[in-house]
Amino acid sequence: MRRSVISGLAAALVLTSAGVCGAVAASAAPAAPAATTGVADGAFVSLxxxxLLDTRGGSLARPLNAGEVFNLKVNGRGGLPSSGVMAVVLNLTVTGPTRAGNIVAYPKGAAVPNASSLNFVAGDTxxxxxxxxxxxxxxxxxxxxxxxxxVIADVQGYYVGSTTTPPAGAVDYFPDTPWRALDTRTDADVHALKPNTYVVQSVDYGTETPNISALAINVTAVRPVAKGYLNAWNGDENAIPNTSNLNFAAGQTTSNMVLVPVTHSTGTSGQALVDFAVGNASTxxxxxxxxxxxxxxxxxxxRFRSAGSPKRIVDTRTGVGTTTLGAATTRTVTAPSTVANSSxxxxxxxxxxxxxxxAxxxxxxxxxxxxxxxxxxxxxxxxxxxxxxMVGLSQNYQFNIYNNAGTTDVIVxxxxxxxISPNFSGAPGTAATFSAQKAPKATSSETAPLR
Incomplete structure (x- = not known):
């Protein structure tokens, strides 16, 4: 069965959101099977x-013009190796656009794809x-x-190209049932982040915890009092990066994905933890x-497999993939063979x-x-x-899209x-996953000032 779950990798999770000195109570989880030898292509290296780019300064020191293509060298910069990179994970930011539009990122030398990477309105950041x-x-x-x-481009990591020798830090991806690590609107210990402060989150995945190098998280800024940005990093207070992950305007609820690196620590009960931080750089x-x-x-x-240039599989404006979504409406999309296969x-x-x-x-x-x-x-x-x-597919290569209110068009x-990793040593057609077991949060939390 293609989507069987490896019971040996199902991590029973008990999570709390913890501050700089917070503690997490956790249950144990089965150990993962040992990796087998083989190719490393498609593994991820967190950085x-x-x-890598800020057009407000440097050699360009001007905005990109209409229709202009800027070629950005990534290999050998920002921690990336000089070769062996399949794909790079970038946080792209626009600031000061003169009109509503979009930018698209794709491999140099390829045709401009019928896709967008970032949409914006005039004056947006x-x-x-x-x-x-x-x-x-x-x-x-x-x-x-x-x-x-x-345009600003900050690197967060890369996927390894074809090689039989894994580079240092190369790891595989394990999807989790999405769960909420923090919501300051309702959390008993961590409230709205004050200006220029950050919160450290500590997570326990049981015996799997020491093997984790990064988390895939979706971060949302809710009703900020003033414009600014959030930045996320591994929680090291002495190594806060000069980058941003999520920019917002006053009163604007905004989300962005982050592949955040983690550091490892020990909780008050001696359990292994992974830590990361999110800071509020606004007034x-x-x-x-x-x-x-x-x-x-x-x-x-x-393992990650590139689609080449981005491929559009849904555009409800023209009926591609599905149709316009109304309020409280779910649509089902079948991924075409151009982007999915039996693995x-x-x-x-x-x-x-x-x-x-x-809204x-x-x-x-x-x-x-x-x-x-x-x-x-x-x-x-x-x-x-x-x-x-990052959306999972059913056995029939399907996923759902839900819209909560109003009517909206959607592009994917x-x-x-x-x-599935080619090194996987289990039964054919099975995939590894982490499984979150929800539990009430019960710990104290603290925030700290950004430096």
């Missing part, structure tokens, strides 16, 4: 966030996480469609929601809500499973907003897929 295939000589291209805009309070959607860890799990467990997508008639949220999830409380996008009425969504562009 300390680093800025907005970010989106993207996974971009890298050309054979280590470059990606970024194209601005219309008007002028500054006002902001509520923060953190939903965990997956884990990057040692062991045989899922595919999940897709890496850029999902865009196009001009909803009311709403969208959730994407595997068909045949229960929709979680987590959301992928939180657009306001009339906004066109994109966000990365696929950057790649997650296939």
């Amino acid at each position: 300390k966030p680093a800025r 907005r970010a989106n996480l993207v996974t971009v295939p890298v050309s054979s000589d280590g470059w990606v291209s970024i194209r601005n469609a219309v008007g002028q805009t500054h 006002g309070d902001v509520d923060v929601i953190i939903d965990v959607v997956g884990v990057y860890s040692k062991g045989d799990g899922l 595919t467990i999940a897709l890496v997508t850029n999902t865009t809500a196009v001009k909803p008639t009311a 709403t949220y969208l959730t994407l999830w595997e068909t045949g499973t229960t929709r979680s409380a987590a959301s992928n996008l939180n657009p306001a009425a009339g906004q066109t907003v994109a966000n990365m969504a 562009d696929v950057a790649g897929r997650f296939d």
Whole structure:
């Protein structure tokens, strides 16, 4: 059966959100089977966030013009090796656009795809996480469609190219049932983040915890008092990066995916923990929601496979994939063979809500499973907003899209897929996963000042 779950990798999770000195109570989990020898292509290497491009300065020192393509060298920079990179994970930000438009990132030398990576309105400052295939000589291209805009690119990690020797830190992806790690609107210990403060989250995945190098999280800023940004990193207070992950305007609820690296610590009861931090770099309070959607860890799990240039599989404006979503409506999408095969467990997508008639949220999830409380996008009425969504597929290669309020069009562009590792030593056609067992949160938390 293609989607059987390895019981040896199902981690029974008990989670709490913890502050800088917080503790987490946890239950044990079975150990993962040992990795087998074989190819490493498609494994992920998490990096300390680093800025590779800022058109406001440097050698360019000007915005990108309408139709302009900027070629960005990524290999050998920001912690990436000089070769052996299949795809790079970038947090793209636009600031000061002169009109509504979009940018798209794709491998250098390829034709401009019929896709978008980040949509924005005039005067916006907005970010989106993207996974971009890298050309054979280590470059990606970024194209601005219309008007002028500054562009910022911060690297978060990369997927390994074809090799039999795993680089240091290379790990597989394990999807998790999305669960909420923090919601400052309701948490008893952590309230809205004050200006220039951060919160450290501590997570216990039982015996799997020491093997984890990064978490895939969706971060949402809710009703910020002032414009600013959130940044996420491994929680090391002495190594806060000069990067951003999520930009917002006053009063605007905004989401973005983050592949956040972690550090390892020990809880008050001696249990192993992974830590990461989210900081508020603005002049006002902001509520923060953190939903965990997956884990990057040692062991045989899922490997990334590039789709080449992004491929559009849903555009409800023209009836591609499905149709326009009304309020409280779920649509089912079947992934075509151009983006999925018999080994595919999940897709890496850029999902865009196009001009909803009311403030709403969208959730994407595997068909045949229960929709979680987590959301992928939180657009306001009339906004066109994109966000990365790593969405599981059913045995029939299907996933669902839910729209909460109003009417909205939706676009889904696929950057790649997650296939079962070729090193997997279990029964054919099975996939590894972490499984979250929800439990009440019960711990104290603290925040600390950003430096």
